[in-house]
Amino acid sequence: xxxxQLRYFVAVARERNFSRAxxxxxxxQPPLSRQIQQLEEELGVNLxxxxxxxxxxxxxxxxxxxxSAKMLAKIDHIREQTRRIGRSQRERFIIGCVGSTLYGGIPxxxxxxxxxxxxxxxxxxxxxxxxxxxxxxxxxIDVGFGxxxxxxxEVERLTLREERLVVAFPKGHxxxxxxxxxALAELQGEPLIVYxxxxxxxxxxxxxxxxxxxxxxxxxxEEVREIQAALGMVAAGVGLCIIPAASQRQRPDDVCYRMxxxxxxxxxxxxxxxxxxxxxxxxxxxxxxxxxxxxxxPWLQLSNVRLxxx
Amino acid sequence: xxxxQLRYFVAVARERNFSRAxxxxxxxQPPLSRQIQQLEEELGVNLxxxxxxxxxxxxxxxxxxxxSAKMLAKIDHIREQTRRIGRSQRERFIIGCVGSTLYGGIPxxxxxxxxxxxxxxxxxxxxxxxxxxxxxxxxxIDVGFGxxxxxxxEVERLTLREERLVVAFPKGHxxxxxxxxxALAELQGEPLIVYxxxxxxxxxxxxxxxxxxxxxxxxxxEEVREIQAALGMVAAGVGLCIIPAASQRQRPDDVCYRMxxxxxxxxxxxxxxxxxxxxxxxxxxxxxxxxxxxxxxPWLQLSNVRLxxx
DNA sequence: CCCTACTATACCTCCAGGGTATGAAATTCG
DNA sequence: CGAATTTCATACCCTGGAGGTATAGTAGGG
Numbered sequence: 157x158x159x160x161q162l163r164y165f166v167a168v169a170r171e172r173n174f175s176r177a178x179x180x181x182x183x184x185q186p187p188l189s190r191q192i193q194q195l196e197e198e199l200g201v202n203l204x205x206x207x208x209x210x211x212x213x214x215x216x217x218x219x220x221x222x223x224s225a226k227m228l229a230k231i232d233h234i235r236e237q238t239r240r241i242g243r244s245q246r247e248r249f250i251i252g253c254v255g256s257t258l259y260g261g262i263p264x265x266x267x268x269x270x271x272x273x274x275x276x277x278x279x280x281x282x283x284x285x286x287x288x289x290x291x292x293x294x295x296x297i298d299v300g301f302g303x304x305x306x307x308x309x310e311v312e313r314l315t316l317r318e319e320r321l322v323v324a325f326p327k328g329h330x331x332x333x334x335x336x337x338x339a340l341a342e343l344q345g346e347p348l349i350v351y352x353x354x355x356x357x358x359x360x361x362x363x364x365x366x367x368x369x370x371x372x373x374x375x376x377x378e379e380v381r382e383i384q385a386a387l388g389m390v391a392a393g394v395g396l397c398i399i400p401a402a403s404q405r406q407r408p409d410d411v412c413y414r415m416x417x418x419x420x421x422x423x424x425x426x427x428x429x430x431x432x433x434x435x436x437x438x439x440x441x442x443x444x445x446x447x448x449x450x451x452x453x454p455w456l457q458l459s460n461v462r463l464x465x466x
Numbered sequence: 467x468x469x470x471q472l473r474y475f476v477a478v479a480r481e482r483n484f485s486r487a488x489x490x491x492x493x494x495q496p497p498l499s500r501q502i503q504q505l506e507e508e509l510g511v512n513l514x515x516x517x518x519x520x521x522x523x524x525x526x527x528x529x530x531x532x533x534s535a536k537m538l539a540k541i542d543h544i545r546e547q548t549r550r551i552g553r554s555q556r557e558r559f560i561i562g563c564v565g566s567t568l569y570g571g572i573p574x575x576x577x578x579x580x581x582x583x584x585x586x587x588x589x590x591x592x593x594x595x596x597x598x599x600x601x602x603x604x605x606x607i608d609v610g611f612g613x614x615x616x617x618x619x620e621v622e623r624l625t626l627r628e629e630r631l632v633v634a635f636p637k638g639h640x641x642x643x644x645x646x647x648x649a650l651a652e653l654q655g656e657p658l659i660v661y662x663x664x665x666x667x668x669x670x671x672x673x674x675x676x677x678x679x680x681x682x683x684x685x686x687x688e689e690v691r692e693i694q695a696a697l698g699m700v701a702a703g704v705g706l707c708i709i710p711a712a713s714q715r716q717r718p719d720d721v722c723y724r725m726x727x728x729x730x731x732x733x734x735x736x737x738x739x740x741x742x743x744x745x746x747x748x749x750x751x752x753x754x755x756x757x758x759x760x761x762x763x764p765w766l767q768l769s770n771v772r773l774x775x776x
Numbered sequence: 777c778c779c780t781a782c783t784a785t786a787c788c789t790c791c792a793g794g795g796t797a798t799g800a801a802a803t804t805c806g
Numbered sequence: 807c808g809a810a811t812t813t814c815a816t817a818c819c820c821t822g823g824a825g826g827t828a829t830a831g832t833a834g835g836g
Contacts, residue, residue: 157469157541157545158468158469159467159468159469160468169604173813174813174814175812175813175814183793183795184795184796185815186794186797186814186815186816186817187793187794189814189816190793190794190815190816193815199548199549199552200552201549201551201552202552206814206815207802208802211813211814213605215551215555215556215557215558216548216552218558218605219547219548219551219558220544220548221605223547224544225606227541227544230537231467234529235467237529238509238526238530238533239510239526241511241525241526242509242510242511242524242526243511248528248529281532294480294531295528295531296531296535388573405717405718405719454719470824484782484784485782493824493825494825494826494827495783496783496785496786496826496827496828497824497826499783499784500784500785500824500825501824516783516784517833521783
């Protein structure tokens, strides 16, 4: 599959006419026909229904058209961005973080970093904890904020704080009536929903480990891809779900939350960075985080801070 | 820019070594060097710092690596999906809708459609109202649910209901203390945030039109790309924002909402479809929507239903 | 300073992709 | 309904570009 073929196919799909598409592409019609045939052959799929005019797309063709058009636009964007970055010569600093930290300290930290280093282009990429390790080693990100502990020779990690967990109930569930903290033991025999399903190990495994340590066995375990889906299923009454306390602002009108009583029921926020640049900006970031924690922002209420004062 | 070049570049960026990358790609090293050079030349950007070993990526190279790797993975996915769809021969029905309808009737409607047509693969694509018109004409979607009225010869539209609007205040704003409905006139001289910034015309323009009809002029108008960003700025105290009532479940702990008093302060939910297949499944979808409205779900409370009984 | 490892350059070969001519099928119109 | 027209597929040729080999140039380690 080549970009050329996709570009050609998009033109044909848009025009529903080979000859006009060929004109637009500034090539003759026969080579265009051939490229489309080759594409169909490689995929082993008919993309066009040629039996009557105007041409129509098959289901597979419709899908490929839709996706390819999006992708080609994205490639143009990547090309322009690459040129722009190449010209600007500005240094970039990229933060990788799990979604839940965006409800916590990341926005505030980025604000402080922009003040500290106005000449730096700071960007954020949402990614799973596992992905952060390889992204760090490959240089795709410069620091990571995740929830799962990993050991890697090249990557150093630092636990910033331990965030308390809460249980999400569907509105009206008998155990959701009390607002008091709940013991994990009470989840015995309840259907449970965990996330994310890929990649493993993940927050899902931390939760399952926590429960098995306490000998709590759910009636069933359903895995979903992300927290929104998990809370959607909770709201639909499929089961319960355990999430970090800071994420409980979501879906307030059809999901109820109760803090978990057990002291050990926490999930860490872990900062990871390459050992080789441990003494560059990383030290100053640690300092910014200490200052931020010292200001005691609202999302920090439900955490035990680990990062010591300097 | 060819896919081949991007694949090659990703390999080099990953290995930080031309020779090893060439081995992995099963080609000799000189052609690889040449492809990378051509890529750099086309972009007018240095992607690699070759002055010392091991090679390192420039900022532009780092960006291109990160983006290309993602994209190549996506292309593989598209190829496989296209094959799968081609083999399965199942009919697909694709719904395009604006994000806010996902908090409203779309999930319920999809559920009803799956019951009605179990043999159909139903998919959802989030897209702006404007985009729905072209997506319909190009066959990328089969029905659209949006908020902006468009006239197009090939597309028929049907107003399902008019949803009431609410004003979002930062917590603690003096006007947020009352829970009573607020008159739009009270927004005179307040800084306003609207979304989405692109493409126009959009919900942002509907809001601005509504205000100018009532001769209400905000102190300032800030445009942001999406509702999450808008509410983030509201929470940060940058200004106020007008959103559909169904979206007010977001950010309950740092944003307050007040219903708008004015009867005209509504935003429609508009269903669009191709005239040519107006009598296919579309009629049955209208029927399903009527049934759904008849069940009077909670998200419908704040709307005036337009779609008449059959 | 020399050796090793690695990348760039020069030059050759061959095929993929484009062009033209033309046949085959669907559509339109008298 | 049949002729004219439009449109896509097939056959064949030709050129540019992608890959290969040989070798020169350069960085890094002992």
